[in-house]
Amino acid sequence: AQSVTQPDARVTVSEGASLQLRCKYSYSGTPYLFWYVQYPRQGLQLLLKYYSGDPVVQGVNGFEAEFIKSNSSFHLRKASVHWSDSAVYFCAVSEKGANTGKLTFGHGTILRVHP
């Protein structure tokens, strides 16, 4: 069975600082990997996704993530955060080619950015 671990429940950074949110997955095959963001009282919005190819994927609002197969990781990064990036970030995995829309999510990381 697939699983996702986000080891940091909460992360606090100052505005303008760099950011890394960690994600490790467990999956026997080739996964599809996603990062979603949830702002207060809103649904989840896709930040970026990895299907294949270049292991570094670019997303919206300056976010990027790197797929490291040897480490089973898909960490999210941003060079300089803004206070509006405060939200809950979810890493998710799905089975490649399954076409079921069944995502397995991590527990999320609450990001707080100090102005």
Add this chain to the structure above:
Amino acid sequence: ETAVFQTPNYHVTQVGNEVSFNCKQTLGHDTMYWYKQDSKKLLKIMFSYNNKQLIVNETVPRRFSPQSSDKAHLNLRIKSVEPEDSAVYLCASSYGGADTLYFGAGTRLSVL
């Protein structure tokens, strides 16, 4: 702006009552989902429908039943709610289960 719309935003009810949540998507997608987000923010899939047909049905209590009138609508009925049903229910849609899901804002259910 097209999106995934859920009603109501909030619902408070008592144990044993029946509730129904609505979801409509105007994205032209053919697959819709219900996910449950618990108090610790963990999300788990409950159901998915493709063109009005059930394709994923995770292990959920039988009191939960999805209802689809067409590919743009997927409602969720809970017959006789229990306290553990308190959660946020998120509706989502995609093209053919292709894994990029678009979510609604959710319906927060509180069972007293």
